[in-house]
Amino acid sequence: MGKIIVIANQKGGVGKTTTTVNLSASLALAEKDILVIDTDPQGNLTSGLGVNRDEVRKSLYDVYSGRASLEESIIATVLPHLFIVPSTIDLLGAEVELVQKEGRERILSNELEKIRDKYRYIFIDCPPSLGILTLNGLVAADSVLVPVQCEYYSLEGLGLLSRTLKLIRGSFNPSLDIEGILLTMFDSRNTLSHQVAEEVRKFFNEKVYKTYIPRNVALSEAPSHGRPAILYDARSKGAQSYLLLAKEMLNENGFRQGA
Numbered sequence: 001m002g003k004i005i006v007i008a009n010q011k012g013g014v015g016k017t018t019t020t021v022n023l024s025a026s027l028a029l030a031e032k033d034i035l036v037i038d039t040d041p042q043g044n045l046t047s048g049l050g051v052n053r054d055e056v057r058k059s060l061y062d063v064y065s066g067r068a069s070l071e072e073s074i075i076a077t078v079l080p081h082l083f084i085v086p087s088t089i090d091l092l093g094a095e096v097e098l099v100q101k102e103g104r105e106r107i108l109s110n111e112l113e114k115i116r117d118k119y120r121y122i123f124i125d126c127p128p129s130l131g132i133l134t135l136n137g138l139v140a141a142d143s144v145l146v147p148v149q150c151e152y153y154s155l156e157g158l159g160l161l162s163r164t165l166k167l168i169r170g171s172f173n174p175s176l177d178i179e180g181i182l183l184t185m186f187d188s189r190n191t192l193s194h195q196v197a198e199e200v201r202k203f204f205n206e207k208v209y210k211t212y213i214p215r216n217v218a219l220s221e222a223p224s225h226g227r228p229a230i231l232y233d234a235r236s237k238g239a240q241s242y243l244l245l246a247k248e249m250l251n252e253n254g255f256r257q258g259a
Contacts, residue, residue, distance in 0.1 A: 002035075002119040003253065004112060005179050006141035010164065011157035012128035014149040015184035018219055020125040021048045022239070025228035026246035028082035032120040035074065037108075038087035039137055040127040046086040050078035050226035053088050061090040063111060064098060070111035078227060083119075091133070098132050105132065105172060109140035130164060138164075139172045143179035147213075148200055150186045150193040158203065178204070180252075182245070183212040211245040214238065 007020050017040070024034045038045040039060060043053050056075075062068035063085070073085045098104040108124075116122060123145075124137040138144065146161060148154045169176050181204045187193045201208045213219075216238030222229045229239035 002116040002122050003143070004116060004122045004124065004141045005143050005145050006124040006126060006137040007145045007147065008124075008126040008134060008137065008161075009146050009148070009157060010128055010130060010160055011149075011154060014154065014157075015147040015182075015213065016128070017044045017048060017125055018223075019145070019147050019182060019184065019213070019242075020045055020123050021223070021228050022219070022230065022242035023245055023249070024082055024121070024123050025049075025079055025230050026242045027121060027250070028079045029230065029243075030246065030250065031081055033081050033083070033118065035083045035085070035115075035119045035122045037085045037122065037124045037137075039091070039108075039124060039133045040087055041089055041091040041133075042127070043087040043089070043091075044223065045125045046084065046088075047226060048223040049082070049084055049228070051075065051084060051086050053086065056086045056088055059086050059088045059090065061088060061094055064091075064094040064107055069114070070108075071115050074115075078231065094133065095131050105135050105139050108136040112140050135168075135172075138168045138176065141173070141176060143177040145179040145182060147182045147184045148196075149184050150190075150196045150212075152192065152196065154196060155199055158200070178207050180249070181208045183208065185215050186212040187215050209245060209248055211241060211248050213241050213245070216241075 007016050024036045028034045046053055058068045058073040063070050063073055074083050077084050126134040126137045183197050214237050218229045218233040218236035219238035222232035
């Protein structure tokens with residue numbers, strides 16, 4: 001059975017979409033069938049994987065509006081083994097349209113149960129807010145991967161995240177676990193980066209990944225080319241870090257190479 005992981009943090013600019021793009025691409029290179037779901041109306045995950053949003057025929061909005069199933073909305077990306085449910089600007093309307101709909105927080109969960117066995121991992125990229133789109137992701141997921149930027153305000157955001165997860169577990173998804181905490185935009189020359197990393201590890205212990213993601217030009221430039229960093233500059237520190245993260249994740253989940 002595929003594992004559903006939501007990539008979320010209520011603080012913006014911490015590397016959620018960058019992580020979704022590059023982690024999923026790295027896992028796909030290991031010939032694991034991976035599905036990513038873009039739940040952000042901005043559609044950065046969609047464009048970051050080479051999908052032209054103007055040419056999308058069925059998107060996540062069509063799933064929420066009942067015009068298409070999740071399976072009907074899946075399309076291929078620039079990498080073999082990597083598939084996406086794209087987002088378009090229409091998804092902005094879902095927040096309003098779903099307000100009165102019964103069971104609105106479980107729409108994505110119900111759709112994912114029909115297809116989860118087809119993929120090794122399913123990643124859900126969420127917007128930086130606790131609206132109906134993020135709520136659907138958290139309710140559908142087995143676990144949450146939290147990117148944390150190595151700066152002071154990220155520590156405040158972790159307290160908010162902990163309260164949010166407690167709320168979700170109490171009301172909608174009691175088995176929701178923390179998949180891992182990922183330190184992003186780490187600058188080894190910066191004392192603050194080391195201090196934040198130490199505080200995060202003190203709070204979350206073994207849940208913090210050993211792999212950290214450095215500040216890296218390739219990670220910033222690759223999205224404008226519609227490619228993950230591994231296809232833009234495979235030798236870059238950013239691309240190599242996400243390959244290491246993918247390996248660490250596979251090891252933690254008990255997958256042998258080639259399995």
